[in-house]
Amino acid sequence: MAKKSSSSLKKGMTFSGTQVMLFVLAFAAVGAVAIWQSLAAPHKNTATTSGTATLSVSPNPASVGDKVNFAGCGYAVMPITLKITNAAGYSQAYAVGMWSSGCMDTAYWPAAAAGTYTVSTYQKSSTATNATDVLKASTTLTVQ
Numbered sequence: 001m002a003k004k005s006s007s008s009l010k011k012g013m014t015f016s017g018t019q020v021m022l023f024v025l026a027f028a029a030v031g032a033v034a035i036w037q038s039l040a041a042p043h044k045n046t047a048t049t050s051g052t053a054t055l056s057v058s059p060n061p062a063s064v065g066d067k068v069n070f071a072g073c074g075y076a077v078m079p080i081t082l083k084i085t086n087a088a089g090y091s092q093a094y095a096v097g098m099w100s101s102g103c104m105d106t107a108y109w110p111a112a113a114a115g116t117y118t119v120s121t122y123q124k125s126s127t128a129t130n131a132t133d134v135l136k137a138s139t140t141l142t143v144q
Contacts, residue, residue: 055121055137062111062143070096072121072137073103081122081133082107084141086115096121117141 053074062068070082077098085091097105104121120138124131 053121053123053136055119055139057119057139057141060141062141064111064114064143066111066143068109068111068141068143070107070109070119071104073101075102075104075121075123075136077102078124078127080104080136083120083122084109085118085120086113087117111141111143114143117143 053072055070055072058069058071059066060068075098077100079095079097081093082096083091083093092109094107094109096107099105117140118138119141121136122133123136125134
């Protein structure tokens with residue numbers, strides 16, 4: 001009969017190998033979260049954001065089935081939310097990355113239905129957990 005391996009910290013306290021491994025993994029996870037949070041901390045924004053953020057849509061007007069591209073600059077270097085709202089008020093929202101220049105990463109949307117859409121970009125007021133969404137730019141898209 002094989003003896004089960006265990007570790008003891010104090011007399012009478014015995015831990016199995018599985019318990020020790022879970023303890024080590026828990027500490028590793030806490031360390032990983034701390035490192036991630038320090039990397040996600042706000043960094044100095046190198047983008048020029050003194051002007052107004054821009055948002056362009058092309059093609060506009062678009063045809064049903066077209067791949068509609070979105071572009072814009074003048075944002076802080078943090079992700080934005082691109083919100084597409086139809087005339088009935090239904091909306092779709094997408095997270096879009098930002099380049100260090102303050103310009104949007106590539107973003108497109110397949111135009112599925114004809115109509116007039118409002119396309120808006122929002123960005124957090126700061127990196128704090130209680131930050132609010134701020135409207136940065138808005139335009140209209142027509143799909144025929």
